[in-house]
Amino acid sequence: MRIGKPKMWSLGLAVLLALGSVARAQSMGEHRGPTSGSQGIGEHRGPNSGARSGRGELKVYFVDVEGGQSTLFVMPGGESLLVDTGSPDSRNPTAPRDASRIAAVCKLAGVTKIDNLVVTHYHSDHVGGLPQLVGMVPVGRFIDHGENREGAEVQGGASTVAGYNAYQKVLAESHAEHLVVKPGDVLPVKAMRVKVVSGDGEVIASPLAAGGEQNAACAASAMKDAEGTENDRSLGLVITFGKLRILDLGDLTWAKERALMCPVDKLGKVDVYIVSHHGLVNSGSPALVDAIAPRVAIMDNGPRKGGAPATFETIEGSSRLKGLWQLHTAEGSDAKHNVAEPRIANLAGPDAGNTLKLTGRLDGSLSVTNGRTGETVEYPAP
Ligand SMILES: [Zn+2]
Numbered sequence: 001m002r003i004g005k006p007k008m009w010s011l012g013l014a015v016l017l018a019l020g021s022v023a024r025a026q027s028m029g030e031h032r033g034p035t036s037g038s039q040g041i042g043e044h045r046g047p048n049s050g051a052r053s054g055r056g057e058l059k060v061y062f063v064d065v066e067g068g069q070s071t072l073f074v075m076p077g078g079e080s081l082l083v084d085t086g087s088p089d090s091r092n093p094t095a096p097r098d099a100s101r102i103a104a105v106c107k108l109a110g111v112t113k114i115d116n117l118v119v120t121h122y123h124s125d126h127v128g129g130l131p132q133l134v135g136m137v138p139v140g141r142f143i144d145h146g147e148n149r150e151g152a153e154v155q156g157g158a159s160t161v162a163g164y165n166a167y168q169k170v171l172a173e174s175h176a177e178h179l180v181v182k183p184g185d186v187l188p189v190k191a192m193r194v195k196v197v198s199g200d201g202e203v204i205a206s207p208l209a210a211g212g213e214q215n216a217a218c219a220a221s222a223m224k225d226a227e228g229t230e231n232d233r234s235l236g237l238v239i240t241f242g243k244l245r246i247l248d249l250g251d252l253t254w255a256k257e258r259a260l261m262c263p264v265d266k267l268g269k270v271d272v273y274i275v276s277h278h279g280l281v282n283s284g285s286p287a288l289v290d291a292i293a294p295r296v297a298i299m300d301n302g303p304r305k306g307g308a309p310a311t312f313e314t315i316e317g318s319s320r321l322k323g324l325w326q327l328h329t330a331e332g333s334d335a336k337h338n339v340a341e342p343r344i345a346n347l348a349g350p351d352a353g354n355t356l357k358l359t360g361r362l363d364g365s366l367s368v369t370n371g372r373t374g375e376t377v378e379y380p381a382p
Helices: 006-019 021-028 049-053 097-108 130-134 157-173 254-261 286-292 309-316
Strands: 057-062 071-074 080-083 116-118 141-144 177-180 193-199 236-241 244-248 272-274 296-299 323-328 344-346 356-361 366-370 376-379
Touching: 071 097, 097 130, 130 157, 141 157, 193 254, 244 356, 254 286, 286 309, 296 356, 296 366, 309 323, 323 366
Parallel strands: 080 116, 116 141, 141 177, 244 272, 272 296, 296 323, 323 344
Antiparallel strands: 057 071, 057 356, 071 080, 193 236, 236 244, 356 366, 366 376
């Protein structure tokens, strides 16, 4: 089967409409924020024109996959890169939750083909939605760290093996390109620079141009063992768009952060930190977060996954932080360990699958829009 047949795409759209993406679009239009004329996060200008309308801007959509990851980058000119695909949905094979949400965001963003799909690692909250997604949106190129190293004997390993095997079946049946990358590689993306800094358990051997300083945060940052799971093997990316730097390490673990950050910080400061591992305590060490000193952090937590109080405090305490955003209220945490509601896309209660959208500019300025309220916060260039 060739992936992304027009027929399949149409079916996907029909499913989405039936699913009630219309209802969500309506809720996006109900906001009363300063951008209320723009109807929430969508471009609403028909297929492809949305991407064209953002000339000179990078759009990043944080899809709510309920504590998994799926992050869509749309570059000037419409080139697209998706990092991860959320979870599988066996209960709703014709209208799977996460794949449908990702496809709906692609549509809003004017993306009719995912040019590059990065699989950070093979846990089901990252690769699980992939087989269902490729039936809805065609993919040009799959990028991953190579073989799955997590066996069924590890806790949760059976679903990892199943997710990897389902992905291999997609690769075998598709005519899309497949690229295995390692630390130091640069992805074949035109309108932004995407450097691989971790993968398959390894990290870059020497610092990036922005890094290279001794990292003062290492001494006070606790030591933790590697997990021995696919998390340790996450592909990590430093994305540069003009003066804007974005870090996405997937679920890279605390121990592997140390290899990247101590004693020398190999990364340097970033503007945007896509919070590692949904804000769980086995990632996001002070050695990482204090050194990268993000201006904006976006956490893809679920209602009861990630958003850990200790992780929250590390991020909130970092020296340059102007704004932390959450995909969900962390329902197991108190109000002091959640950001204010305007910076949360999905509050406790019935879930609407609201998205956060970041707009990045070449001068290093950026804004974040809450898909729940339509309100936008601007962050000027430093
Ligand atoms: Zn995860």
